[in-house]
Structures are given as C-alpha cells and as structure tokens.
Amino acid sequence: MNINELILIVRNKLETAMTIQELKIEDKSFLHKNHKEYKEGKFHLKLTIKSVDLAELSKIVATKKIYNILDDELKKYIHSIQILFN
Numbered sequence: 001m002n003i004n005e006l007i008l009i010v011r012n013k014l015e016t017a018m019t020i021q022e023l024k025i026e027d028k029s030f031l032h033k034n035h036k037e038y039k040e041g042k043f044h045l046k047l048t049i050k051s052v053d054l055a056e057l058s059k060i061v062a063t064k065k066i067y068n069i070l071d072d073e074l075k076k077y078i079h080s081i082q083i084l085f086n
Helices: 003-017 060-071 071-076
Strands: 023-029 045-049 078-085
Touching: 003 023, 003 045, 003 060, 003 071, 060 071, 060 078, 071 078
Parallel strands: 045 078
Antiparallel strands: 023 045
C-alpha cells in the first residue's frame, strides 16, 4: 500500500462512520525515517478533524472511537498517528 491509498481509505472510513465538517490528513512519515523502529510501508499520519459527533465526546473517548474505526490500518500500515480535534 502506498500513502495515497492509505489516505483515501482513512478518509472514506472516517467520513462513513461519522459526520465530519473538516478533515485534513497529512503524511508525516519523514519524521520517523531515522527511528530504530522505522519499517518501510508503515506511515505516520496527522489527522485534523472537526466533527459534531466527536465534539460531544471527551478527547479520550473521541480518540478511542477513531482508533476503533481505523483498527485494521493501525495494525497493518500506520506506525504513528497524531489526532487533533477542532
């Protein structure tokens, strides 16, 4: 899987699972290139999300919801994920 395919999958999964007003997905994989744990094909994503569904939840619960939605991708393709809520 390449980064563009992963971004499309993440976007589709999140937009299908909840109402989203704004969603920005950034590839920050370059931040992990020199880490000892770095593996080719694993990506670092930064998500910036504005969602009325998530606004009603605490940050911990909202983060858990996103982790549940992206469970497969987190296990297979995502080395690190940063989530910011607007």
